[in-house]
Amino acid sequence: MTIISIEGASAGGKTTTSAALTNQIGAFHIPEVASWWKKPKQEYPEWFFERQIDRWKIASEKEQDGLVIIDIDLYQPFWYNWAFDFKLFNGQTLEFVENFYRPLLSQRKLGFPDKYFLLYTSESTLRERKRKDETRLRRGFELNLKFIEPQMRYFQALNEFCPGLVCFIESVEVESNVNKIKSELVNCKHNHRYSLDLFDFMVNWTKTNKAFFDSKLEESPTIL
Numbered sequence: 001m002t003i004i005s006i007e008g009a010s011a012g013g014k015t016t017t018s019a020a021l022t023n024q025i026g027a028f029h030i031p032e033v034a035s036w037w038k039k040p041k042q043e044y045p046e047w048f049f050e051r052q053i054d055r056w057k058i059a060s061e062k063e064q065d066g067l068v069i070i071d072i073d074l075y076q077p078f079w080y081n082w083a084f085d086f087k088l089f090n091g092q093t094l095e096f097v098e099n100f101y102r103p104l105l106s107q108r109k110l111g112f113p114d115k116y117f118l119l120y121t122s123e124s125t126l127r128e129r130k131r132k133d134e135t136r137l138r139r140g141f142e143l144n145l146k147f148i149e150p151q152m153r154y155f156q157a158l159n160e161f162c163p164g165l166v167c168f169i170e171s172v173e174v175e176s177n178v179n180k181i182k183s184e185l186v187n188c189k190h191n192h193r194y195s196l197d198l199f200d201f202m203v204n205w206t207k208t209n210k211a212f213f214d215s216k217l218e219e220s221p222t223i224l
Helices: 014-025 047-065 076-083 094-106 123-132 141-161 174-187 196-208
Strands: 003-008 028-030 068-071 115-120 166-170
Touching: 003 014, 003 047, 003 174, 014 028, 014 068, 014 174, 028 047, 047 068, 047 094, 076 094, 076 141, 076 196, 094 196, 115 141, 115 174, 123 141, 141 166, 141 196, 166 174
Parallel strands: 003 068, 003 115, 028 068, 115 166
Antiparallel strands: none
């Protein structure tokens, strides 16, 4: 059975593509954290990370019935925080995130998807989609545009280390996204699912590479 993860910028088509794929082939769609869980009044630093454990547990159970789609990467705290020079959330460091995730991967309470699908398009297209979509607020949209280029480099690096891990799709329309994903499902691999080598590469890469943009934050960033 197969677990995939769909990533990309806000308004890039992640959720609509996931929903369409789910309807077409009967997959199980696990949405972003905010769709299923409400933040506690007294939120603590690990709360968001713990929800990734929940999402993986659900994915592991549901994959017995067929394809599982995880909407937004379980390891987002690594590259998202990296893209903002680890100045988010009161300076949440790479070491802090690594120390939480590493034992979970070792214990197989968290794993990597069999394949990532990164949807990308131009900034002008993203802005136009946001303007036309009145159903979502997309908080922090302007700020989150800044991670697009660093995110692409990060996933390109992962794919170079683990060939075939990531499929890059120009998000022109939902139907073409769905068709491309369906055609790639036969190429999904499972041997990296609990790979500490992949995890170490991810940590070391974000430690030794810079996002290359001004990370001064003028508003409180929101993970979408």
